[in-house]
Every structure is written in structure tokens, then in C-alpha cells.
Amino acid sequence: MSKPDITLAVADPTIESAPASESPPRAPRPVNGTLIAGLGLVALFAGWALAVRFLDVPSYILPSPAAVWKALWSGLAVSPSDPLGYYLPLWGTLKNAAIGLAAGGGLGLLLGSLMAESRTIEKLLMPYAFALQSLPKVAIAPLVVIWFGFGDGSKIAIAGLLSFFPILINSFTGLRSVDPEKIDLMRSLSASRFETYRIVKLPNAAPYIFAGLDMAVVYALLGTIVAEFLGAQQGMGVVITQAQAVTDVAGVFAALVILGAFGILLHGIVRGLEQRVVHWGNRGRK
Amino acid sequence: MRATQMAPVTGLRPVAPTLIQIRNLKKTYAAGRVQALSNINLDIADGEFVCVVGPSGCGKSTLLRILAGLDDYDSGQVMLGTKTVSGPSRDVGVVFQQANLLPWLTVRENVALPLRVGGGRPDGADDVDRLLEVAGLKDFGGRYPYELSGGMQQRAGICRALVRNPRILLMDEPFGALDALTRERMNLELQRIWQSTGKTVMLITHSISEAIFLADRVIVMSARPGRVLRELTVDIPRPRSNDTIISHPDYPALAKEIRALLTGQGEE
Ligand SMILES: Nc1ncnc2c1ncn2[C@@H]1O[C@H](COP(=O)(O)OP(=O)(O)OP(=O)(O)O)[C@@H](O)[C@H]1O
Ligand SMILES: [Mg+2]
Numbered sequence: 001m002s003k004p005d006i007t008l009a010v011a012d013p014t015i016e017s018a019p020a021s022e023s024p025p026r027a028p029r030p031v032n033g034t035l036i037a038g039l040g041l042v043a044l045f046a047g048w049a050l051a052v053r054f055l056d057v058p059s060y061i062l063p064s065p066a067a068v069w070k071a072l073w074s075g076l077a078v079s080p081s082d083p084l085g086y087y088l089p090l091w092g093t094l095k096n097a098a099i100g101l102a103a104g105g106g107l108g109l110l111l112g113s114l115m116a117e118s119r120t121i122e123k124l125l126m127p128y129a130f131a132l133q134s135l136p137k138v139a140i141a142p143l144v145v146i147w148f149g150f151g152d153g154s155k156i157a158i159a160g161l162l163s164f165f166p167i168l169i170n171s172f173t174g175l176r177s178v179d180p181e182k183i184d185l186m187r188s189l190s191a192s193r194f195e196t197y198r199i200v201k202l203p204n205a206a207p208y209i210f211a212g213l214d215m216a217v218v219y220a221l222l223g224t225i226v227a228e229f230l231g232a233q234q235g236m237g238v239v240i241t242q243a244q245a246v247t248d249v250a251g252v253f254a255a256l257v258i259l260g261a262f263g264i265l266l267h268g269i270v271r272g273l274e275q276r277v278v279h280w281g282n283r284g285r286k
Numbered sequence: 287m288r289a290t291q292m293a294p295v296t297g298l299r300p301v302a303p304t305l306i307q308i309r310n311l312k313k314t315y316a317a318g319r320v321q322a323l324s325n326i327n328l329d330i331a332d333g334e335f336v337c338v339v340g341p342s343g344c345g346k347s348t349l350l351r352i353l354a355g356l357d358d359y360d361s362g363q364v365m366l367g368t369k370t371v372s373g374p375s376r377d378v379g380v381v382f383q384q385a386n387l388l389p390w391l392t393v394r395e396n397v398a399l400p401l402r403v404g405g406g407r408p409d410g411a412d413d414v415d416r417l418l419e420v421a422g423l424k425d426f427g428g429r430y431p432y433e434l435s436g437g438m439q440q441r442a443g444i445c446r447a448l449v450r451n452p453r454i455l456l457m458d459e460p461f462g463a464l465d466a467l468t469r470e471r472m473n474l475e476l477q478r479i480w481q482s483t484g485k486t487v488m489l490i491t492h493s494i495s496e497a498i499f500l501a502d503r504v505i506v507m508s509a510r511p512g513r514v515l516r517e518l519t520v521d522i523p524r525p526r527s528n529d530t531i532i533s534h535p536d537y538p539a540l541a542k543e544i545r546a547l548l549t550g551q552g553e554e
Binding site: 179181182184185186187188189190191192195199200203206278279280 | 351354355356373374375376378379380382383384386388389390391399400403404405430431432
């Protein structure tokens, strides 16, 4: 969340030689995180380009950065309706992932709430939740395709399945983690169960739910792509398999870059949303 | 009745009807293995301010929770007015040890919370802004709890307990987490609020000076299993101030007696 608290104190001789008690404590030297990340990225690309050039790596193993850039550009510099560009497949993938996320996340929140509210429902559902949780869910994907076909249905179903669990577990945990004094407060006010849920438990669980959502967003994208690998008319998964079929490794890389960029973007959106909703932040939890 | 409350009480106190009546109250925890309250008998008059002191773990909070309808009890009788306590009541406001405000609501929303849950705004509800003003929080209604000091948070907690205009205020070590000076100020304010509203208050405290400062009557409880060891009437005129109270001739004897009762059983 916050920038890593890196200080260069050890490398700074003025601090080491300063008398221990008399000088006022120095503020740790600020580290420019963006700068360091940028330098790291430049080094990575340089190393990549040099390795490809001087180690004679064949382009079907590792394409040069320039080749990836070219593939990326050819997919981006087209009209949005061009079937060869990235826009249509990207839209298809994101749309299915979003629908799956909404359905799976909504169901996760609902069942997590029911389990948190009722010990009976918890005892009834928890074993299945854990059983399914420990199952590598991607392995169910072929089955889901049989049930839902090669259309959008199977993509949505797998995205929903994968995003369901982090929301279920996190909302359950968050709703159960309420300080008992707050429950006592609501009881002393004769508040109804739903009032206690809405006014106390749900806001209390919000940071947990957002942590779950952060994971679920990535899982939904992952689930959609996996389903597309198994067969689809359109989507980033199709872009990848088609490029792979003709050993267009640069094309595969370019698609991965797009997906990575969207992963980061979605993560940022969830974070921004969380900061708006959970505005009381850590300071509220004394 | 309210008029008699507002007049400074000197000498003989007016005889007010009993509002809280506890008879042979017993309470055990852990399926009967831990006896928390052994045999409590206690009457609290309408408009009275009672402070409860006792060794840690003697069952003070348990007693308060039973009165608040938050815990059940094994046997005995607990009456508020003519009604047997069987659950939370609108006639009771509870002030918790930590102010227990909801961090996601503003101060005003926190204070107004009792008006929007449990069946909505009751008749005779107090005005939120007026309460905030009385508590010196007028300019903080739109702030969030984390922006307030501990003392301000606790004042907001008291406002919330008062907003439904309950007859009874139950307070469990409300100022225990505050520094000594803030605590004295809060005691003064609480006395003022009590005098202007005529509520019946039961306040639990570990501080002997706080108990004497606030109470009409101090209830000293025995070590667990708790029972009432002694009731001491504090006949010091009101309004009391932190300076004058210690120089009152009754003060040293009262403090000494409470201390003796508590240390006699290994308190802290
Ligand atoms: N939920 C519970 N389950 C089991 N035992 C409990 C429970 N609550 C309280 N007790 C026990 O009952 C006894 C009385 O507890 P209580 O909290 O009423 O004491 P107290 O007088 O308020 O103490 P303190 O001054 O430390 O707040 C204690 O010995 C405690 O261990
Ligand atoms: Mg207690």
C-alpha cells in the first residue's frame, strides 16, 4: 500500500559518524520509487535486447523487444472494429470477465454473508467451500465448456467460479471480525439483524471485501482466458492461441503485455475505489 | 420531580421512587463453572447517581450488562420500574468503555444512530445538534471519530446514549482510558448533564475519587463472586467541583473507607 520504507542510512556516513544523542534525528532520505522502477525497466529491456542480439536466441524462443513492439503496434494502430486488432478481442474478454466477476463476486458476498450470519449455514457450506477451494479450479474448465458450450457462457462461468472464492472467504472473515462491543451497541439499541449487518458488519468487512476483490479481478481475467484457450470465437485467449499456432511468439508476447497492462489498471481501479469507500482507513481501527 | 433534581441536594435527600430493583440476582458463566454474581440486592432511586466500585473481575460489567438487557441471568429478579428486564430497553442508554463509535460514520451520524435503528425515532427524542452543542462538539458533527481526541469521542458516546432520551444511563468505566485531567473535566460535564436532565445513572469505575465526586451513593462490591459489600451515601452538596470536593469534611473518611473495603480483599 505505502511505498516500501527503504532508507539509505547505512550508506550515509554522516549518520554513522553523528553523535548518538545530540543531533536531531534525521528524516530518512526519500527514495524515488518511480525513478527506481523506471531504471529497472530500462535495464530489463536493455538486457533483453542485448541477450537476444548477442546470445543468438532464435526469435521463436524469445523475440527481440523491437519485434514485440512491432506486433503490439500492429494490433493497436488499427480501427477499433478491425477484427485483426486487439480492441474487439479485448472487449470480449473484459466483458465476459466483468460479468463473471459480478456474478461470482455477488454470489460470494451473498453466501459469505449468510455463512457469517448463521452457524447452521456455515456448518452446511464451509466443507464444500474448502473442498472447492483446494481444488485447482482451472481443472474444472473443460467440464464447464461441456456444460456451457464454446460461447460466452463458459467464459463467464469460469470467471465467476474463480472470482467467487476470494470474495466468499474474505466477506465471511470480515463480517465475523466485528468487535463484539459494536454488536453489543447495536443490541442495546434493539437494532434488527439487518440493521446490524448493514450499519456495522458490512462496513467493517469492507477492507476485507476489497482485498478479495483485488484478487477476484485478476482471477476473473485468468478464468476467461483459460476458457478461451479451450475454444472461442473471440477474445485475447484466441489472439494468443492463434499467434501460437503460427509460432508468432512476438504476437504472444504482445498479447501478454496487453493483459499485464490491464491487470495493473484493474488493480489500480480497485485500489482507488477502496480508498474512496474505506475512507476511514487504518486510522479508524484503533 | 425534575425540579427537586435540579436543586442542590443538601442534607436529607428527597425520597424518590425506586426505578431499578435487583433482588437475589445470581449469574454464572461457562455453564455454571464460573460464578460471577452471587447474590446481588440493590435498589436505585429515580434520578439517583450511583457509582459501583469493586475488585477487577468481581462482576461489575456483568451486572451492568444484565441491567442493559445484553446478558441473561440465572436467577433472581431485575426490574426497571414495573417491568422485568428481559432484553434491551428503550429506557436504557449504554455508554461503553471505549467510546465505541463507528469509524465509518461522522460524529453526527454516530450520535443519531439510535434514532434510525430499532424501530426509528421514538417520541421525545432529543435533538442531535442540541446534544452536540451541550457536549461541546458543535463544530465536530461532520468529522469522523478518528479526527477527535479520546475525551471528545467519549462525549460523543455519551450524546449517543442520551439521544433517545432514556430514563437510565448505564456507564462501564467510561473515562477509564482518559488522562487524569481530561477525566476530571469529563466528570464535571457529566455532573452538569446529569443535573440538567435528571437521569438515573449507574457508573462503574476503578477510581475512588471519581466515584465520590459523581455519586449520590457508592456501591462497593466484593471480589468474585460479586455481591454488594457496602453502600455509602455521599452527602456532599452539588454542584461539586474537583477543588472543593477534596476539602469537604466527609471526603477523607469516605475515601478511606472505600479504600479499606477494596484493599481488605486484595484489590489491585
Ligand atoms: N463471557 C464470559 N464467559 C465466561 N466468563 C466470563 C465472561 N464474562 C465475564 N466472565 C467472568 O465473570 C467474572 C466477572 O466479569 P466482569 O467482566 O463482570 O468483571 P468486572 O468487575 O467488570 O471486571 P473489570 O473491573 O476488570 O472490568 C470474571 O471473573 C470473568 O472472568
Ligand atoms: Mg468490567
